[in-house]
Amino acid sequence: MQSITFRVRSLYLRQAQHFEFWCYKCTKWMGKQTEYVAETHFTDKIISAFLKPNQEPYKFLDTHFASWNKRRYIERGMYKIVESDRLYMLSRDFLLQWREFLLSNAGPPDGIDNWSLIINAEEGDEDGFTGRDESEYRIHPDALPFRDFGLISERDYLNLYSFYGGGPSLSVEQNIPTDDPIYSGLLQRITTLKANS
Known part of the structure; x- marks a missing residue:
């Protein structure tokens, strides 16, 4: 099993009302819903560590x-x-x-x-x-x-x-x-x- 290593320098609540963080290994913002299920699941786990209990990571994306x-x-x-x-x-x-x-x-x-x-x-x-x-x-x-x-x-x-x-x-x-x-x-x-x- 290959491990993924990256650094989370900071966590931002962006203006679109969702959490994102910068992955230095991938050199991109992570946390948006993507077509890559594994990436979405992985970022959800990281982001959920910063949220209150029972708070959904993408609950902020209201209409x-x-x-x-x-x-x-x-x-x-x-x-x-x-x-x-x-x-x-x-x-x-x-x-x-x-x-x-x-x-x-x-x-x-x-x-x-x-x-x-x-x-x-x-x-x-x-x-x-x-x-x-x-x-x-x-x-x-x-x-x-x-x-x-x-x-x-x-x-x-x-x-x-x-x-x-x-x-x-x-x-x-x-x-x-x-x-x-x-x-x-x-x-x-x-x-x-x-x-x-």
């Missing part, structure tokens, strides 16, 4: 984790801004939750919540409806990009809105008055960011 990973793959590509794009704002709180979802095993964030960016924001009913048109909202003039909010293209905002809902939808062009001098500093920063992207 919602698979759908989250598909969403992560799509949403990670949402970062390009072209100078001609209409820009939308996302609050810092939402962006932090979204980043956590994209880069870890955390669940998706709650709906988009931009109320903190608005001057004299009035909370809506349970659905967020205030009776006001979103174009009437004004951004706080002291708000700064990348401190209080992030910028995203209209196409990417509409994709995020279809995933998460929420609001209000705030665009640079619609919710920051260009004729009010109090907003000139904010508009200048946004113009510079668009030109440098």
Whole structure:
């Protein structure tokens, strides 16, 4: 009987919500379901040593984790801004939750919540409806990009809105008055960011 020797340097809970380890002998990640029954059985035995009693090694592969990973793959590509794009704002709180979802095993964030960016924001009913048109909202003039909010293209905002809902939808062009001098500093920063992207 031939023995198999390899080293387990570390064990990771990967973003697909399954355990894997690196086999230095095989020079590949092991722990995924493969067509090789012996390899799958062998890796299951190793992985089961790290699990709680009565916990299945592949119990993590639920359908919602698979759908989250598909969403992560799509949403990670949402970062390009072209100078001609209409820009939308996302609050810092939402962006932090979204980043956590994209880069870890955390669940998706709650709906988009931009109320903190608005001057004299009035909370809506349970659905967020205030009776006001979103174009009437004004951004706080002291708000700064990348401190209080992030910028995203209209196409990417509409994709995020279809995933998460929420609001209000705030665009640079619609919710920051260009004729009010109090907003000139904010508009200048946004113009510079668009030109440098």
